[in-house]
Amino acid sequence: DSGVTxxxxxxxxxxxxxVTLRCSPRSGDLSVYWYQQSLDQGLQFLIQYYNGEERAxxxxxxxFSAQQFPDLHxxxxxxxxxxxxxxxxxxxxxxxxxxxxxxxxxxxTRLTVL
Amino acid sequence: xxxxxxxxxxxxxxxGAIVSLNCTYSNSAxxxxxxxxxYSRKGPELLMYTYSSGNKEDGRFTAQxxxxxxxxSLFIRDSQPSDSATYLCAMGxxxxxxxxxxxxxxxxxxx
Numbered sequence: 397d398s399g400v401t402x403x404x405x406x407x408x409x410x411x412x413x414x415v416t417l418r419c420s421p422r423s424g425d426l427s428v429y430w431y432q433q434s435l436d437q438g439l440q441f442l443i444q445y446y447n448g449e450e451r452a453x454x455x456x457x458x459x460f461s462a463q464q465f466p467d468l469h470x471x472x473x474x475x476x477x478x479x480x481x482x483x484x485x486x487x488x489x490x491x492x493x494x495x496x497x498x499x500x501x502x503x504x505t506r507l508t509v510l
Numbered sequence: 511x512x513x514x515x516x517x518x519x520x521x522x523x524x525x526g527a528i529v530s531l532n533c534t535y536s537n538s539a540x541x542x543x544x545x546x547x548x549y550s551r552k553g554p555e556l557l558m559y560t561y562s563s564g565n566k567e568d569g570r571f572t573a574q575x576x577x578x579x580x581x582x583s584l585f586i587r588d589s590q591p592s593d594s595a596t597y598l599c600a601m602g603x604x605x606x607x608x609x610x611x612x613x614x615x616x617x618x619x620x621x
Contacts, residue, residue, distance in 0.1 A: 398553060398555065400553070437613075438598075438611055438612065438613030438614060439554070439598060439611040439613075439614070440611075441608045441609065441610070441611075444608065452608050454608055486553050486554070488553070494604075495542050495602035495603060495604055495608075495609060496542055496559075496602075496604065498556050498559075499556070499609070500555075500556075501553030501554050501555065502553050503551075503552060503553050504552075504553055
């Protein structure tokens with residue numbers, strides 16, 4: 397168990413809908429990362445927050461947004477969902493925000509868009 | 511050309527075999543190299559990391575980096591069925607924040 401929790405574990409929804417994925421980092425970790433994992437694209441970095449502020453952006457679509465709250469938990473909002481958004485979404489956390497800080501991954505949320 | 515290339519496999523070996531997993535990369539700015547292991551239905555977990563060219567050993571695992579060839583490897587000695595998982599390479603720039611991951615190689619070790 398990495399200490400990172402993600403809810404829900406599974407989510408099934410329809411095209412055009414909006415969902416929110418939630419992540420609680422390990423105790424003491426200030427940085428939260430969001431990743432999307434699909435069979436064809438692999439693990440893709442979406443966005444990183446450090447102590448409430450956006451630190452880095454990756455391949456995140458405009459339909460997706462995220463935030464990190466004062467208690468350091470984070471939410472990833474996915475809107476106008478398309479079939480191609482079906483994937484595993486992972487949250488990771490680390491103490492610092494640099495490349496060399498070990499990232500601890502949560503168990504993921506499996507999103508299915510029908 | 512993708513920044514990081516990794517053969518997805520699958521790779522099937524008998525117990526006790528030596529396994530070699532590899533990644534190539536195109537960005538010469540990468541200075542930090544990692545291997546993550548991901549069991550089925552779980553999140554990735556860090557296995558090993560290295561900063562420089564050369565070898566780094568940790569038990570049955572050896573990570574190797576060849577910056578001149580832009581090639582990294584993970585060797586697993588005396589492979590066990592418990593090593594059956596997907597192995598992802600990852601790399602980054604020291605002053606940066608985002609890691610770039612390979613697509614992962616699925617390994618199956620049979621007893």
